[in-house]
Amino acid sequence: MKLNEYLNEYKAKINDAIKSIYDRKLKNINNTFLRDYYSELKDYFLAGGKKIRPLLCIGTYNAFNEKKDERIVFPSVGTEFLHNASLIHDDIIDKDNFRRGKPAFHFRFRNYHEKYNLKKMIATDFGNSIGIIGGDSAFFLGLEAYFHNDFNRELNLNAIKYYEEAFIEIANGVLIETDMVNQTNLALSDYIEMVSLKTGALIEKSILIGANYARATEDCINDLSIYGINLGIVFQIIDDILGTFGDETVTGKPTDGDIRENKLTALKLTALDNLDNSNKIRLTELLENPNMTKNDVQEVKDLFSKADAVDSCKKLADKYYQKAKSSLDNLRPSITKSEAEFFESLLNFVVERKF
């Protein structure tokens, strides 16, 4: 089954599981503001996103079961909560008011403040406050995916351990990335370590949670882990390209963010590698300026183009694509054909995607 077929098969079920976690909360709440808060969170979760993490969990579970069973859908949504919680906090940190073409979670409550003309606190602070608590709630509600399901307690406790590890690794990745703005002479290995944590960890853990419930062997878990981390690395390299050279109307994100923040992207890294010394110095100088003009941003993009950075990044992505593919090939004898096809089509989607 290809990714699209998988999505068609499971998207509504995944959304139902997410809904049921929120409805369980809403059922017992009378306070109007609390109702609005959980309804807004629920809507944020259901409004968008490709649900790749739950799909990976479900796909992995199915890969070890000739007969599909629906029990895996409920716990599969845990990492979607973790993912959305991180996005909610990231958008506050990065001051991004939109996500997936819709208002970011904190921005919804900034608007709420204005709509109801609330007292005391100003609207921006109100939005950020409810946003901080909103992310926290989502982190905790994700745990409920492992409480209310039909698997035994041992498997659920294992899943919670993966859930916790995933967050710790994401946080480490984000912190290393934040610090990288202040570091020079960073190597490819630093970048790969950072994105393995920031992006790879949650993809890997979504897979391993599926493997846990399927009681996969140690050998399989090892290959699944390599597949997942490398899928994450490929995802991030392509994300870096799209973040600067993507079509804003398709990605829904402005193409100057990474440059203005001087993020260590694959583009920056390969450009610094490919450019001669004087262009390298110029690029660094431009990126370190805290008040970049539009022209500065364009000059950075031009330097990226001069360095053939997009092509170099695609080659880099291919290196990690091959690693993921080779792990997948190791797995083939142990997993179902239909799910091997799913894993392969997902890998191809991640390389070819335009959004």
Added chain:
Amino acid sequence: MKLNEYLNEYKAKINDAIKSIYDRKLKNINNTFLRDYYSELKDYFLAGGKKIRPLLCIGTYNAFNEKKDERIVFPSVGTEFLHNASLIHDDIIDKDNFRRGKPAFHFRFRNYHEKYNLKKMIATDFGNSIGIIGGDSAFFLGLEAYFHNDFNRELNLNAIKYYEEAFIEIANGVLIETDMVNQTNLALSDYIEMVSLKTGALIEKSILIGANYARATEDCINDLSIYGINLGIVFQIIDDILGTFGDETVTGKPTDGDIRENKLTALKLTALDNLDNSNKIRLTELLENPNMTKNDVQEVKDLFSKADAVDSCKKLADKYYQKAKSSLDNLRPSITKSEAEFFESLLNFVVERKF
């Protein structure tokens, strides 16, 4: 054993358990910034706080075991992580730069930014960003208290459920409190519901986690729950008094915060109840002003005094003190003498405390 003796017996052990959770993380980290991050979190946890939540968990466990065993110390620190994580986020939300007379967690990283003269992001944003992630990390690290201990998986999964419930209830309490600023005609029952969640829930859950590991009976759990929530209510009422009429040099907190934020405190509630109509209107008018002067704050305090609000609050606290005490009396036949003394002395401490 009285509270003080309990604290003497366990404080170092509790701190060791907290340390070991951080040291487990630090052991595998080479990145300088990450090391600084976890070291700062560890220091924040060890720098202060009365460790009442771990003590309650330990005390409850011991109450059902004639022979003390040290296994309970490690899982007892989970709710201390939850408590500190909430404080880290609260201080960002309330823009409080100090906590327990020391820099708040986000403020430490604002200073860190200035010390190392970091690039791009401004110091305030850097501090808030690391603070948001810091609170998140602490929420997750608390789960490790339930992974690495000598109890079985079933008991640990139960503890994690209490951990999650505690957060959801705290968040609901904080959200209801935030919304109350915009509500009128609030009754005592609204206040009690809010503080039961905001303050009572984590105290109650710390106790129930201890009871879970001790496999206490349903009847005992019921009485422990009532004791815990009412202890929390008493704690909050006294906190409200100290927040406005306490000695700043002892509490470490300015005495105008609650008034300026127009929080629904026990003082505000009882004052509105006791004052005549014209004074009531004046009090509301003063509290709703978003730009209060020092004189306005003083006038509010004078109206509180005129209404005998402190005395009324103490009477109110006594009502919930009696409820906690009566649950404790129900428990006496089932629990050890030494721990009954601990529960009683803690209840007395909470009423009599000046900080």
